Amino acid sequence: MQNWLLQRAYLTPERQALQFEGRTYTWYTLVEQAKRRAGQLITAGITPHSRIALLSPNSDELVITIYAGMLLQCELVMCNCRLSATEIQAQLQDAEVTQVIATSEQQHKVASNVILLEEVQQKEVRIVDMATEWQEQNTLSIMYTSGTTGSPKGVRQTYGNHLSSALSASLNVGMSPEDVWLCTMPLFHVSGFSILMRAVIYGNEVLLYERFDTAEVVHQIITGKATHMSVVAYTLAQILTQLEQQNLDVPPSFKLMLAGGGTIPERYLLRAQQANIRIAQTYGMTETCSQTATLPPQDALRKLGSTGKPLFFNAMRIEGTTEPFIQGEICVKGPHVTPAYIGKFATRNTMQDGWLHTGDIGYFDDEGYLYVVDRRADLIISGGENIYPAEIEQVLLGHAMVLEAGVCGIEDERWGSVPAAFIVVTTSYRQEEVEAYCKAHLASYKCPKHWFVVSQLPRNASNKIMRHQLRELLT
């Protein structure tokens, strides 16, 4: 296939590509900047085709550096800025990256081989020989996700994965060269990164933000600038509240909100309908390079709680059954599914019989709509971030005062869900000390927000903690 960036700059040079903090780029200027940056990366010691990590919040400079990395055909490990130094270093070690490009604010998390993004921007621009053709099976990005084991696994996302994801998404909801995506999702998550990939493939503009700001988002929607946006339940609620309080009209130019990261409550959907906002609920994961099933807006209320049907290129099935309404593990197949993990999980097959086993439990109704009833490994989704109980439990057990630990999500008005810790402790236990220990080892959104000291944890016959019973301990 053609080099997407060179092709995009050739085909639609004058179309708007990116806007960030008042700075705007056409596809021509953005790709020119990416070419320059590629030359600067070479000066900074980056080798084409090598595996490098990026550690930066959203910015135009991050976008330019991502695109530059693609021009150099590097494998880009996208690190989550919210993680602690311990977490980041574990990932960097597992990925065996040659260099890490980090902003000055983030660099303290990296032990070695760090290059400051701000310094790269000052480097001499070397002339780089760039491939005009790319290979589908090459790795574009790598993102870490924990899953059932509690140990983060690096997921390889190829050019083919991203391309088929972008194309099947467009077949589902349509696309127009005039679409403008508002992106407040972090680019280090596939939800944000995939917006960037769709942008270059579709030739669309991205309005990028470092973080979600309700007033700014609402402004871009009601003035008719933004046509699409990705949200989670929490950000959707903020937007709806502001629209309602200020009695604002959403113009028909706003086409779609893609809502991921767990089910959107019915009352939000009704409010969205009232506000003239079309919601497409979606189900996907890092291993499926973003969406794998999406519910069209016209079905939002008729199929409440469903995440829709597979996208055009994908197949989905429930393990062990072809009957409707029978629950089982959700399995996915298609050109968007990662071919492999990297690092210590590299030898683990992502597939069984050609199908990705997601660990999530769900069923299909009699019209073939998917309902996800239980997220993998008791996944806690907090403000759109995935939190795996096993990972928190391992940290808790690392402290001498904690003898046993179980973690589950507890409903939270603002974040949807937050982690709660159930622990069996020593006589010397002091909560402040364990909390401080968590803060040092975990991203703050993963630190337990509720603490319960108990005499024992509910366990099954093989002594595994039954996390779904933890909440019952409270009642």
Place this chain on the structure above:
Amino acid sequence: MQNWLLQRAYLTPERQALQFEGRTYTWYTLVEQAKRRAGQLITAGITPHSRIALLSPNSDELVITIYAGMLLQCELVMCNCRLSATEIQAQLQDAEVTQVIATSEQQHKVASNVILLEEVQQKEVRIVDMATEWQEQNTLSIMYTSGTTGSPKGVRQTYGNHLSSALSASLNVGMSPEDVWLCTMPLFHVSGFSILMRAVIYGNEVLLYERFDTAEVVHQIITGKATHMSVVAYTLAQILTQLEQQNLDVPPSFKLMLAGGGTIPERYLLRAQQANIRIAQTYGMTETCSQTATLPPQDALRKLGSTGKPLFFNAMRIEGTTEPFIQGEICVKGPHVTPAYIGKFATRNTMQDGWLHTGDIGYFDDEGYLYVVDRRADLIISGGENIYPAEIEQVLLGHAMVLEAGVCGIEDERWGSVPAAFIVVTTSYRQEEVEAYCKAHLASYKCPKHWFVVSQLPRNASNKIMRHQLRELLT
């Protein structure tokens, strides 16, 4: 990849799929009909994966049979109904088809193994085991095109060719699930066939017609039913004239006319602009499975005479140069390019160094827009049909009264161009007899419309006819 038809019927069963002579089909009913037809084809003796020919004008029954053939994974040789029995039989023999499905009106052109379409429709429906997954490299359709040799070559068009063509077309002009394509192009040409393939991939509706009818087309446009249509200069002129004479308004719901088969005159573009019709001029051929370069409507007048830039997945270059404004042979590369011919041309490489050499002459301007200056082998495009002079010359030379023959196109107000014959004859020459001979051996649109008896033909040093000098003989 998934079986497109089963996937489409699963994903959007209730969406409109097809309309023909007042009969309408949703995607569910259309695919159900195709499944039944597949069962009837089995009863009629068709073997899955075999190569069969279809010989029928446009109809819903033809669409159902094409889709049924895909469900059986047959290779479909799409025969041009306008061809003579001699021409059809040469193609069938070359393609070595096991059976031919023809309408009763067309069956006289087929010597053996013909099955009447009307009879297939009455056959018992057998249960068929259909593959749920398809392979990109499998052949979907085969179409004959003459090219420089004058001898029709069967072009293999794979599932991957059609898929990438449909996807890159959508990236160029956008697509919406609500789009409705009006199709008066014959389904046996790639211009029409690709509308059917895009329909199943996009999930769009097709308004199908057996032939172009100005009043009906204008009705579908002005009532807001149709959103897209493929035209050639001749049909575009008819539509514009009717709109102008009746002073009709084209609603904004009509999005695009895709104009192929040669350059659209400037005065048509100006009239189209006046009528509020957006024109995208395109360049493509059977070997590229439809479009390979298309000029966006906003550039129609700024880049007069250009056919635009390559589609997103494609690359194009001019043989022997990378400089703008230098003419040379147009070469094309991409996943939409046929992998091979069949039959007696099966061993001929379609590619040289990975590039399809089109035989057409063109150049790029300094912004990378393609201009086609000379069609391959002095191609005559008459009302959207391609006519190759060499093929007509061979027929002429088959008659004893003709000693030498040269054919070129002459401008025609209605058809754009029509073939003219320049012949050196015997003393016993009688024009009526040669004309009748042509009619028996050639589709009527290929028969010369102008006859010139000359004493000698312009030839170059190696005695090849210089067709571009033929017209000069008249002045």
